Amino acid sequence: MTDDDRDHTDHDLRPTPLSVLVTGVHRRLGPEFVTRLLERDDVARVLAADQGPCPVALHGLDPTRFSYVPADLRKRRAVDNLFLAEFVREDPIDTVVHLAFQGNPLGYDLKGHEFNIHATRHLLDASLRHRVGKFIFLSSDAVYKLGPRTDYRVREDAELNLDPKAHPILRDTLDAEFLCRAKMDSATCEVMVLRPSGVFGGGVISGINLLFESDPPLLPVGFDPMINPTNKDRLVCDLLLAAFLHGKGVYNVAGPRVGPISEFLAERRIPLRRVPGPLLRPLNKLQRALGKTRYHAGFNPGRLYYSLVLDDSRFTAAFRRKAARVFPDPNAPCRAVLADVPLGTQETS
């Protein structure tokens, strides 16, 4: 390794050990991410916060390095208390990963809206006040405007869905994103927004995953959009890269393979049913009433008609290509998960 490379390496990696606050651990992704963090020696402490009791998946973790705090993130004081907790007094929180977002279109109400917006605002403000070095918000690919003009690969600067008639959760996502983007010029805190494509994984609340878990998945006649979904493991690895490496801004994160939705279904041997477009939403409603699906066809109506393939080349260039720095062990699970990504030249030297 040359001197230039060494300087570059030092410049890319954030100082460790990290002390991480993870919100929204009731999401399927949360426990997976927390577990991966605690497997690492360069993570001092992980504080998890969400509403309600500690998820079962997080029981039995090392109490000297992990703690769960039930917190109402809508309240500014509750959020502030997380940063002042006894558990993180010696190792103050330097990284916040904000996964807490009410994304289920069923049961959405004013509380959901307050939770989505206020939690983001309070967490962000507290992060800036408490000199947190990195704030990561997990957004969604639903923020992009969909239609026949959608590009074959959607970049981060593509048109957003600012339609006032869009589903309130989608508008919340955009509002939360804008809150983050307003603070991206902070000199002390690197604010990042990650927009993942559909996420596969048992029980994950992602449109594409809920569709695939339907019995049967309904698609409109005559349409077969292209997608590049990611999965839970890959997204966790991407989050780890985002937490350990320097960088800020808005990034797409997606899976390595692109193809029509029907091919992804066929690959998993999931039989689909085609219905005429105008009947799609009523039949989806009926399916939901019968407990055959949790997918909400009205949430992002264009999703089953028009392709949405995220271009995550920026994230790959800025983060995935440096995976060997974050995961130096060639047998690390994330190295296998990101095997499709060619490492940068300095990684292999």
Place this chain on the structure above:
Amino acid sequence: MPEALLHVPEDLGRRLAARILPASERVRLSAYALQDAGLGTDAFGTRKEALAAAYALGYLLHRYYFRVRSTGHDAIPTRGAAVLAGNHSGVLPFDAMMVATDVFRNTWPPRLVRYMVDYFVYRVPYLGVFFRGVGQVPGTRANFDGLVREGHVVGVFPEGAAALGKPAHRRYELYPFSHGHVELAARHGVPVVPFGLVGAEEQQHMIANLAPLAKLLRLPYVPVTTTFPWLGPLGLLPKPVRYFIEYGAPITIDRAVLSSVRVREREVERVRTAVRDLIRRGLAARDAAAQGRS
């Protein structure tokens, strides 16, 4: 609804190709390298089975129906990106299909022309999936950039979709050219290969455009021709006129188009003039053929 209606089944494309195409054309088809993005399509959604079926049909039309005669294939680069720009006409875009087939038949390794297609196509069930399957993409800047970056031949009709509905009295008259292709070609430093196509203007006679109905259906036009709608959908079939396609020398676009509107207009006019000259050559070739001189 059977899934077979949505995708050209693998064996159908292969069967059609085996039945219709001679061995040399099947070799050509198998020589086309599709960059698989993971699930049997490339990043644009092109499927080899759909291509096989479309090429088999295109071959039939090219050889036996429109009996295409073409010259100047050397102008099409054998590798790397290029922009193919020419005239558009004929109510239904058989001209685009014949140019794509012609390029595929006359280049080695075979090159697939990727057209910048009007958005409305992708709103129509089946049609959008079919167009995507044969490698045609919605006409956006990012799509153009992506195609050029990946080294494809991009086909454009700078007159726009409206030129398809050209009335009979404006036959072989070029509509004003849009500027996008010139600007994008300059930005990427790729040549513009002009072509002139003769024959498509006679395949249908447009009498009127039902503009209100077109607006209602969100289509660029709804034609009334001498045969449509009187003969039903069959009335949209083109007459079996012979096509003449002339490709011109590649035009290198002045990079100053990126900073000067005047230069851009000049460069667009260069392309337009080249296409006009090629149409004249095509018309002369057709006259010569009619008089038995070729």
